[in-house]
Amino acid sequence: MRGLLKSMGVTLAVFARKPVTREYPDTHRPLPERDRAFPLLLWDHDLDEPFCTGCHACERACPVECMTVLMKDNPNHRTQGGDSTRRKIVDKFWIDYARCMRCNICVEVCNFDAIAMNNTWQGHETSVYDRADLIQDLPQLLAEHKAGAIKPWVPQ
Amino acid sequence: MTTVPFPHEHEFETQDLMINMGPQHPSTHGVFRMVLQVDGEVVRDVVPYIGYMHRGGEKLAETMDFRQGIGWMDRTEYLAQHNAELSYVMAVEALAELEVPERAQWIRMILCELNRLSSHFMFTGAFGTDAGIFGTAFVYSFREREVILDLFEEISGDRLMYAYFRPGGLAWDVPDNFARRVAEVLKSTRQGIKDMDGLLTENEIFRARTVDIGKISAADAIDWGCTGPVLRASGVPLDLRRTEPYLYYDQLDFDIITGTNGDVYDRFVVRVEEMRQSVRIIEQCMERLRPGPILPDRLPRMLRTPPGEVYLRTEAPRGEYGIYMVSRGGNRPHRLKIRSSCFANLQALRDMTIGSYVADAVVILGSLDIVLCEVDR
Amino acid sequence: MNNDLFGFEINVWADAAARLGLIVGLMTVVVMGLIYGERKIIARFQQRLGPTRTGPAGLLQSVADALKLVAKEDVRPRSADPWVFELAPYFVFVPIFLMFVAIPFALRWEIRVLELGLFYVLAVSSVNIVGWVMAGWGSDNRYAMLGALRAAAQAISYELPLVMSLISVGIVADSFNLTEIVRSQGQVPNIVWQPLPFFLFFVAILAELNRTPFDIPVGESEVVGGPFVEYSGIRWSMFFLAEYAALFILALLGAAVFLGGWAWPLGEEWGLGWQLVLTALKAGALIFAVFWVRVTMPRLRIDQLMAFSWKVLLPISFVQVLANGLVLVYEPPQHIANILLAAVSGAGLLLVVWIMNHSVGKPRPRPVLSPRAATAPTATRSEAAR
Ligand code: SF4
């Protein structure tokens, strides 16, 4: 009987405490800056072009092969009359978020700090009705950083 | 399928009832299936079926280089990811003969023990539900687990699939407020352990349900290959942290918890006490944590190992989590085999269950604390 | 032929219809309230919030649930026995609602005053087990079958302590009329003089209602809902409705029989409003206790449950009835009789507690292996491998 009463005491003590529920869709807990949702590409605001040179390093390192990168000559390069130092630049870029396992390897291997993990709630709330809609193309991948919506964290 | 012929005590002809439990059943802890042969309420035989969760993780990891493979280890043991990663990266380090900086080792220990806490919380919660509490134990444990997962998210960026350990050290350093956050987490955890202990350990009904149920002797447990709390509950003081110390466990002061009876109750109490020991370990680690590098100075961009083979085991929350790795040189393992603790522990289920009641079968299965992803890999 | 319905002259048939409508309407509303209350209270016990999203503070959650259940498809397994399967909910539902007839809320506020009200309630309440067994058998599902057999065994075992505990109170009150029982308590409610029957009553209603620690027939983690496992939609909601209606009615019964109903401690002169508040408070306290036990206790096993009923509760309840009879046969003065009753009953309660303590055994000391001594490091196998 003592044990039963002790258990009842524990539950009663908890009854008096404040609930710990986070009312998720109404209130969003602030995310830590290292939070990893899905990878996205960063935008070089100085030169008005992506950082990504299309070097395929991330594509090769991705364990689930969910990235596809195509490279092209940079029309904005110095030799072409522009002001960019990037000789090559990304032409097309797809990431299949449905396959991505959010391992952060693409961010680690990129030599140009051109890719980062989305650390906002928008990055987590990506439900769609069709898996094909989860394949992100270059404009979609660049949109958030271009609009200044994220502050990326890239490990040193 | 083998069935044990059982002498019928009845005068008249009776037929045992075959009950299929799982793979969709609230208390099979994932997609585990067992077919119970019951006579009234008494279990005459149980045939377990595994493999619903098989994804070929070992084979997949053979196609991955050493950094990519870490993510796969997370997914074999989704309640103790840091411990699973640890075995893998330590195996790679043994093959490549990497020196790991001291700070990285301490952080690894802290994270592994925190992960043991979160995993044991998950056990106590799920076990309470198996024993029939209406969700209370479960919610208490999730409350505490949530606090720990929040810390993990602040460190590694992810709540479940951390992919944070690297051969040679860690992916990146912990945030600056690490010490304060760990202290906060431990405070909450201590309260959680107290709640869980008070709710269950002395409760008469809980004891009536667990004491002397699913007993297994030390000799049998060793024969079945049980490790971890299941083995220690039978009285065998085998804890790899003590018997073959890895990381810096030999520098710390902590107790190995053993049971006396090898029953379900002991398995529960051993885990609760182990949580207290984990808190002790983390406190000692925090005292010894110093600033410093977290990766070796000269780490090649793509890690390659000389040919060789290694079996490396660590003490995960559920027992011995071993990695057998064969390298023929190159940047990926030639062969990888995971020694799964749950798989071995689950083998003892049939022995423990036969002759008990249907309700006991659920409690016994719960006390083994299986993670089906680890059983099936 | 006219009848008196709360002070109005009214035709017999209209009267019957009105009272029937009252039962069904009131019950449905009360059950919805109870479900909402249970979810909120249990949520607080678990540091959660409970329903919040339908209506202000989730108040409309039960309404939404009811709508969902009504709109859901009524599935019947092909191999089920159609008649048994379809009729089972009514066999659970109707007896529970019939119980309501004799339960008083306040002075002259009941559907019917029955001279043997207590008996009537008990007799009707035990019929619904037929519905449980029908549901288990008709579903053609092994979990349901197992659950129904458990339910039958449990209901039969716990019906007896329930009856005995109420009979012993009836003996003390010298009546089986619920109104009389409330009146006879006077200054001090029965729980003081009869703690053991109250304990028996509480344990037995937990078992009758299939709530933890006695939720063996429906045990979610074992038989996945027991006899109801194949039911869905409106039929399932009838079981649910019956379960909560039974909770409400038994709590009212307990409040009237043991806690002094509407009378204690204000007396009968206070107005109807106060009487209703008192009844509601006492029933509410009992219901809260049921919820509290539900969030705290693990589930007993079927053999332990049966042993507890047949070996502990039943013999002791017989002794209690006998003792009450003996005390009253010799007609001692009122206060001596009361003290004697309380002493016997209290001793019985202590005996039950003692038995409960000793049937489980002492908690084993926590085993801890002292550091280092017994476990010296051995050569690592990984070293050997290299
Ligand atoms: S996070 Fe990992 S899985 Fe996702 S795209 Fe990057 S490398 Fe591939």
Ligand code: SF4
């Ligand atoms: S994101 Fe980085 S690694 Fe990937 S293609 Fe662009 S520059 Fe190369």
